[in-house]
Amino acid sequence: MTATAAELSYRLEQKRAIHGVFPGPKSEALTQRRKAVVAAGVASSVPVYVEDADGGIVRDVDGNSFIDLGAGIAVTSVGASDPAVVAAVQESVSHFTxxxxxxxxxxxxxxxxxxxxxxxxxxxxxxxxxxxxxxxxxxxxxxxxxxxxxxxxxxxxxxxxxxxxxxxxxxxxxxxxxxxxxxxxxxxxxxxxxxxxxxxxxxxxxxxxxxxxxxxxxxxxxxxxxxxxxxxxxxxxxxxxxxxxxxxxxxxxxxxxxxxxxxxxxxxxxxxxxxxxxxxxxxxxxxxxxxxxxxxxxxxxxxxxxxxxxxxxxxxxxxxxxxxxxxNPVACAAALAAIGTMEEHNLNGRARHIEELAVGHLRDLQSELAGPDGSSVIGDIRGRGAMLAIELVHAGSKEPNPELTKAVAGACLKEGVIILTCGTYGNVIRLLPPLVISDELLVDGLQVLASAIKAHA
The missing domain is CATH 3.40.640.10 (Type I PLP-dependent aspartate aminotransferase-like (Major domain))
Structure with a gap:
């Protein structure tokens, strides 16, 4: 069986919310502190600082909640605070680090x-x-x-x-x-x-x-x-x-x-x-x-x-x-717990379900954006499981469109959705949600993404 949203439990409310000015004042203050001490060569794609994360939500220091479609670049597949991983780490670290x-x-x-x-x-x-x-x-x-x-x-x-x-x-x-x-x-x-x-x-x-x-x-x-x-x-x-x-x-x-x-x-x-x-x-x-x-x-x-x-x-x-x-012993304890979570909740099946759900939405969007000649700014939709990509191009050609890609990522962030970009030509939006994300949250994130592409295409 594939884990459903009802079978997964979360600490944080699984809902996006942006309050007031973005980025918020606490994140802005941390950015100033960072500039004084952190090397400029270390870049961050999102200008907010995380306070908490759980399931498919990342919450920043100003209380904004973002839908996480990046999972720390495919790292937090079981979530950023999976209870089994947290318990295993706490037990391990109490003995030796x-x-x-x-x-x-x-x-x-x-x-x-x-x-x-x-x-x-x-x-x-x-x-x-x-x-x-x-x-x-x-x-x-x-x-x-x-x-x-x-x-x-x-x-x-x-x-x-x-x-x-x-x-x-x-x-x-x-x-x-x-x-x-x-x-x-x-x-x-x-x-x-x-x-x-x-x-x-x-x-x-x-x-x-x-x-x-x-x-x-x-x-x-x-x-x-x-x-x-x-x-x-x-x-x-x-x-x-x-x-x-x-x-x-x-x-x-x-x-x-x-x-x-x-x-x-x-x-x-x-x-x-x-x-x-x-x-x-x-x-x-x-x-x-x-x-x-x-x-x-x-x-x-x-x-x-x-x-x-x-x-x-x-x-x-x-x-x-x-x-x-x-x-490291603490990391080993975390790995054993994470693998246990993957098996217990059948996250392979969950990834396949995410693919089916997301690709359906993306194909509909591609068709909606198609011109009279059938071409679209969405040149290609590809991937497997919860490792999916949209390659954005100039309509009517396969010429990469990195400007649109950057604009879409920025628009999504302002609406409370974290997406990552990639590609040799800088024109690919990649979707890497935590495998424990709920269907409702994923669909909300995809709808925000769709709106951003339509607004900037």
């Missing part, structure tokens, strides 16, 4: 590894290592692949986002704001064309054909026997929630297996019920060699992981993997 697993280990780390080995695709023997952030997980997945294969080259894709560290910036495709003036970057990273159905020059190209295009380029430009790993987001995140054509991932996986190349699925944003499956690769039956995870794993606490084939991870010498805070 840290010992360092590399010094004096503890059961929580082992228990999380057991759960990840169980939940990730494939029935092969697996091993898991815990870290702090998605970028750290990606770095270590590449380290493992290079050591285990004895090769150097790593293949990444157009529109990819893998993090902000030196290696992950090299893997990331978009220059601004992630890479500009931060080089030089780690070497032996090669970029290949992604399957992007909406923007393919040949709209008839199949997933298998798009994969063949990639494979041909790899073999000509690098050589299959020189490639340590292919790293790919099964649904690209920052690049625009791009869902590759059916067959693209399986064809790449088959080639990688044949060539002894490690297939790394970056599920940092798409994992943990977000797409209606535990992991996005499940939609096409792909079993990666290594999966990187973070964001939704621990109900908001910093934790990340890599899980992969035992022969790959066990190839690394003792001491070659780790980190002072990796697998």
């Amino acid at each position: 840290h010992t360092c697993f590399m010094v004096t280990p503890y059961e929580g780390y082992v228990a999380v590894a057991e759960q990840l080995n169980r939940l990730t695709p494939g029935d092969h023997e697996k091993r898991t290592v815990l870290f702090n952030s998605g970028a750290e997980a990606v770095e270590n997945a590449v380290k493992v692949a290079r050591l285990a294969t004895g090769r150097d080259a790593v293949v990444a894709f157009d529109h990819a986002y893998h993090g902000r560290t030196n290696l992950t910036m090299a893997l990331t495709a978009k220059a601004m704001p992630y890479k500009t003036n931060f080089g030089p970057f780690a070497p032996e990273v090669y970029r290949m064309p992604m399957s992007y159905p909406y923007r393919e020059e040949n709209p008839e190209i199949t997933g298998a054909e798009a994969a063949k295009r990639v494979i041909t380029m790899i073999e000509k430009q690098i050589g299959g026997d020189q490639v340590a790993a292919i790293i790919i987001e099964p649904i690209q995140g920052e690049g625009g929630f791009i869902v590759p054509a059916d067959g693209f991932l399986p064809a790449l996986a088959a080639w990688a297996k044949d060539k002894g190349v490690v297939l790394i699925a970056d599920e940092v944003q798409s994992g943990f019920c977000r797409t209606g499956e535990w992991f996005a690769v499940n939609h096409e039956g792909v079993v990666p060699d290594i999966i990187t995870m973070a964001k939704g794993i621990a109900g908001g606490l910093p934790l990340s992981a890599i899980t992969g084939r035992a022969d790959l991870l066990d190839a690394v010498h003792p001491g070659g993997l780790g980190g002072t805070y990796g697998g």
